[in-house]
Amino acid sequence: MIGKKIMQFDSVTSTNDFIKQNKQNLNHGTVVSSSMQSKGRGRKGQVWISEKGNLYFSFLLSENIAYKDIARILFQTSLALVKVLEQFDIKASIKYPNDIIVKGKKIAGILIETSGVSALDCVTVGVGLNVLQKSIPHLEGKAISMTELTTNPLRLDDVLHRFIEIYNELEDETLSYIHGCYMKYSMVIGKYIEVSGKEGRILDVTRSGHLVVEIDGEEHIYEDKELSLEELYEGNQK
Numbered sequence: 001m002i003g004k005k006i007m008q009f010d011s012v013t014s015t016n017d018f019i020k021q022n023k024q025n026l027n028h029g030t031v032v033s034s035s036m037q038s039k040g041r042g043r044k045g046q047v048w049i050s051e052k053g054n055l056y057f058s059f060l061l062s063e064n065i066a067y068k069d070i071a072r073i074l075f076q077t078s079l080a081l082v083k084v085l086e087q088f089d090i091k092a093s094i095k096y097p098n099d100i101i102v103k104g105k106k107i108a109g110i111l112i113e114t115s116g117v118s119a120l121d122c123v124t125v126g127v128g129l130n131v132l133q134k135s136i137p138h139l140e141g142k143a144i145s146m147t148e149l150t151t152n153p154l155r156l157d158d159v160l161h162r163f164i165e166i167y168n169e170l171e172d173e174t175l176s177y178i179h180g181c182y183m184k185y186s187m188v189i190g191k192y193i194e195v196s197g198k199e200g201r202i203l204d205v206t207r208s209g210h211l212v213v214e215i216d217g218e219e220h221i222y223e224d225k226e227l228s229l230e231e232l233y234e235g236n237q238k
Contacts, residue, residue: 001171002029002059003164009034015058016113016126023115023122026060033057033160053132054145055156062122067114070123071209072175074098074112075182077125080167081108082185087162088150093187096205097224101187105144106130131159179207193229195220 015032078094085092100108111126130145204212211222
């Protein structure tokens, strides 16, 4: 369960960094939220511009955790975000591995970071959700926010608490159920991407979090860091 303790700040370097720097003093499930991040980031070190008006939070998982659980955590977090958006009448899909998409544009991103070598010490899950920011100049045409999509009242605290509630509800479900729901919202299945100069068709996202791609009639399995699916954004597709 997450969210028993919520720590809120006006500004931090990043909520993931705060948790990693203070994990010895934080309990499992602690949620850290900030109005702004001075050094927000996404996967592969990409900068996540974190201006006021959006929702930036992270949570710590440090009990009964193993490396095999990372895929489930990603599925569960992605699914919780999609279901939160549904509560505001926003239909979203999931772009493997860590983006939530509405109308071909990014509305949320997930960054999962681990600590531990031979055994997993803890997992920090970071989420950035575009809520109130109407214009995102550095991502013009590639990003969208909730305020552009709904007439429902939007409060950052309300959105955060809805996420926590849904994530915790999903905690009791099996991996099979979580993965099945995740796949229903996946936007990548059947899409074509370029892999090492060849055209590949995405067949599946496995329960272990790998991507299955068909190339020249043969199936190949890739980890998320091996492929870029940027071309699946609206405006980048073939």
